[in-house]
Amino acid sequence: MAGASLWGLAGLYLYLSPNLPEADTLREVKLQTPMRVFSQDGLLIGQFGEQKRSPLRFDQIPQGFIDALLSAEDDQFFKHSGIDPGGLLRAVSELVLTGEKGSGGSTLTMQVARNYFLSLERTFLRKFNEILLALEIERALTKEEIFELYVNRVFLGHRAYGFEAAAQTYYGRSLWELSLAQQAMLAGIPKAPSRNNPLSNPEKGKARRDWILGRMARLGKxxxxxxxxxxxxxxTAEYHGLQVQVDADYVAEMVRQEMVDRFGQGAYNDGYVVHTTVDSTLQLAARDALLGGLRTYDARHGWRGPERRLPPPLPLPTPIDESNSEIQEAQEAVAIPEELFDQWQDALRNMPVIADLDPAIVTRISEQGAELLHKNGSMITLAWEGDLEQVRRYLSENSRTARPETIADVLAVGDLVRVTSAGDGSWKLAxxxxxxxxLVALDPSDGAIRSLVGGMGFELSKFNRVTQAKRQPGSNFKPFLYAAALESGVTAATLINDAPIVLDNLASDEIWRPENDSGKFYGPTRLRNALTFSRNLVSIRVLQRLGVDRFTDYLDQIGFDTSNMARNLTLALGTHAYTPMDIVSGYAMLANGGYRVEPYLINRIEDARGDIIWQSRPALACQDCDRLREVDSIDADQPLRMEDILNETSTETVNEAPQVMDPRITYIVTSMLQDAIQRGTGRRARVLERQDIAGKTGTTNGPRDAWFSGYNRNLVTTTWVGFDDYSLLGKREFGGTAALPIWIDFMREAAGPTLTPAPMPSGVTRLRIDAKTGERVTGSPKGSMLEYFLEEHLPPSAADGGSSIATDELKGLF
Incomplete structure (x- = not known):
């Protein structure tokens, strides 16, 4: 009988063994681990993937947990060769005799075999395959490797796979940070993940935990x-969701899209770790600045009323005289039925918090203020004095109502509104x-995105306005027109007439009478002042004489897409639509000396094992490359090296960005844009008390779009404000009132220490001119000033009759 059984088992082995998978493949197994996205400084931005998993190496697993798990599952793990003969005999005999699974018998190694290679069907053949695979796994892998595989794969309830993910899910901490009792609680979950976890059934979970602790004591642990x-x-377990440390949803979504493009659906489960270029501190500053700027703009235009009006508890009496307090007194006396109160709570649960603005429902009003039910279930108060009494209702983008006389002019019981914390424990209507x-900010040296906010709130709209919203930049685009003019021989001192002009050569065949925002005309104006004060008529005349084709060719040269550009004189006023990312990329060239750098977001990608599988190699704006090539140790015909830029000694080659603008022109344009901040349309930014920043406002017809782009040598930032449906912003809204305050609030935190002035490039000459005529003067007469010129385009001198080579070339141009 025994011999027959032995022969039967041997035959079964010969039959099954050729079909078994190779245990060595476990070393190459890819756990279904979600993709994680981090900021440049290592804080979590987002996580994508269906299964929560955080793999651990054996040396990262605390000994107390190892003892707890082995006490619960396999206390002979480090001694046996993959199977427990005694336990197996019991399990196999029960299967043969009853056809049902009874006592255990599976070692940790057998569970690894089942979890990675086999189904969960309860059959004798599956069990025998499990035994054979366990023996093969023990031959191919070390005990530590086997233990790692088990710890990182097992399902532990609430979408957590692996014990590190379970520790984060149930306790919000890493496995090594847990107490012994908490580690034992986790060790007890695998027996019944859906029933024994400490959230679904804390009583059973505790009973299992205490049994494990007792067994640890019996084993001498x-x-x-x-x-x-x-x-x-x-x-103490409670559910801990994803602990995002940096509010950067638009950044996370951009990374997700790029990762799916690179790796397909495997991006979600192959454990990739993405390190971005975003600085967490700058990202927080960007979000706060954008939200603060929008709330300030919104407050200027009035309150639009409650988001919803829910049924009040009882019909209100018909008011005879709304100026008396009968309505308030009636509502004060209203009792809220429990059923209605529950409906209100349900309504609040379904309302998301948007950009730190919490939903709440008015439950009672009085002469002193209003009581509201907050989304979190608490009761809060809005005061009449100092808050509600100042509320003025929105009528149109240009008008509001007078202040309210009573609280009933503002709120009623059942109104669902938004509130915001005032920071001192009180609440404000919002x-x-x-x-x-x-808002988007780049490092102009290589295009690294340091912060990006694509809208008011990702939960409100996933449309990323930085990369997807093509809007007219208005005067924010003028610096590139002026750069083209400087390259063509115009100087910052050239006089151009700011006078009315009538044009009929547009594609629509309509008569066009452009104006300045002020409605005034200023006569002959130096080019510097025209950019500083954003004079539209000067810009049109510059483009008219420069030529539309010549201008678009220049835009092509410096990297702007002109393929769908309407080629007419409205281009002088920024009528061709670009995204904020397009605009900030253009301003980066002005900040870095004329190099075209491409914005990038991903710094490096690591696989689940922590190996770097992709590293960014951005093109660098290398202003010192020519100087460094003159160093004797560097071959001018060889690629420059990274450390040659940093300390002139390295061996890693540098990817140089193409220089598409004359650095002399970027220097002069920057000086003009510094004037725009010190005395022009961007003068609100003087509050920063910095001399190293330059920038330009932009406002389009309506106005519908408000812009500000500005920079120093370390950071370039573009902000935009508008409506998605192209509604009007209001007649008193401009780039300097709607967009610039956001830029100021951000740059106050982000710009860093004030930089010393950039060195003047060779080929630029600084001369004294007459501020009215733009002509060169000698000495320092009254009304004169210093101006920058390209050395081949010097200004005329009054002493020689007001002529120069450059002037002769430009005769009749303006």
Whole structure:
């Protein structure tokens, strides 16, 4: 009989073994681990993937947890060769005799075999395959490798796979940070993940935990004091969702899209770790600045009323005289039925918090203020004095009502509104702005995106206005027209007439009478002042004489897409639509000396094992490359090296960005844009008390779009404000009132220490001119000033009759 059984088992082995998978493949197995996205400084931005998993190496697993898990599952793990003969005999005999699974018998190694290679069907053949695979796994892998595979794969409830993910899910901490009782609680989950986890059934979970602790004591892993202390510890588990550390949803979504483009659906489950270029501190500053700017804009235009009006508890009496307090008194006396109160709570649960604006429902009003039910279930108060008494209702983008006389003019019981914390424990009435905004900041040396906010709130709209919203930049685009003019021989001192002009050569065949924003005309104006004060008529005349084709060719040269550009004189006023990312990329060239750098977001990508599988190699704006090539140790015909830029000694080659603008022109344009901040349309930015920043406002017809782009040598930032449906912003809204305040608030935190002035490039000459005529003067007469010129385009001198080579070339141009 025994011989027959032996022959039967041998035959079964010969039959099954050729079909078994190779145990060595476990070393190459890819756990279904979500993709994680981090900021440049290592803080979590987002996580994508269906299964929560955080793999651990054996040396990262605390000994107390190892003892707890082995006490629960396989206390002979480090001694056996993959199977427990005694336990197997019991399990196999029960399967043969009853056809049902009874007692255990599976070692940790057998569970690894089942979890990675086999199905969960309860059959004798599956069990025998499990045994054979366990023996093969023990031959191919070390005990530590096997233990790692088990710890990182097992399902532990609430979408957590692996014990590190379970520790984060149930306790919000890493496995090594847990107490022994908490580690034992986790060790007890695999027996019944859906029933024994401490959230679904804390009583059963505790009973299983205490049994494990007792077994640890019997195995000599705990003394009686430790056992008593661990068993006395209460169950503290609660659900911990994804602990995002940096609010950068638009950034995370951009990374997700790029990763899916690179790796397909495997991006979600192959454990990729993406390190971005975003600085967490700058990202927080960008978000706060954008939200603050939108709320300030919104407050200027009035309150639009409650988001919803829910049924009040009882019909209100018909008012005879709304100026008396009968309505308030009636509502004060209203009792809220429990059923209605529950409906209100349901309504609040379904309302998301948007950009730190919390939903709440008015439950009672009085002469002193209003009581509201907050989304979190608490009751809060809005005061009449100092808050509600100042509320003025929105009528149009240009008008508001007078201040309210009573609280009933503002709120009623059942109104669902937004509130915001005032920071001192009190609350203020608020609303979600209808207007939207975008902010993006780049490092101009290589295009690294340091912060990006694509809108008011990702939960409100996933449309990324930085990369997807093509809007007219208005005067924000003028610096590139002026750069083209400087390259053509115009100087910052050239006089151009700011006078009315009538044009009929547009594609629409309509008569066009452009104006300045002020409605005034200023006569002959130096080019510097025209950019500083954003004179539209000067810009049109510059483009008219420069030529549309010549201008678009220049835009092509420096990297702007002109393929769908309407080629007419309205281009002088920024009528061709670009995204904020397009605009900030253009301003980066002005900041870095004329190099075209491409914005990039991903710095490096690591696989699940921590190996770098992709590293960014951005093109660098290398202003010192020519100087460094003159160093004797560097071959001018060889690629420049990274450390040659940093300390002139390295061996890693540098990817140089193409220089598409004359650095002399970027220097002069920057000086003009510094004037725009010190005395022009961007003068609100003087509050920063910096001399190293330059920038330009932009406002389009309506106005519908408000812009500000500005920079120093370390950071370039573009902000935009407008409505997604192209509604009007209001007749008193401009780039300097709607977009610039956001830029100021951000750059106050982001710009860093004030930089010393950039050195003047060779080929630029600084001469004294007459501020009225733009002509060169000698000495320092009254009304004169210093101006920058390209050395081949010097200004005329009054002493020689007002002529120069450059002037002769430009005769009749303006």
């Amino acid at each position: 705990l003394d009686e004091t430790q056992l008593a202390e661990a068993r006395a510890e209460p169950v 609303q979600v702005p209808r207007a939207q905004a975008a």
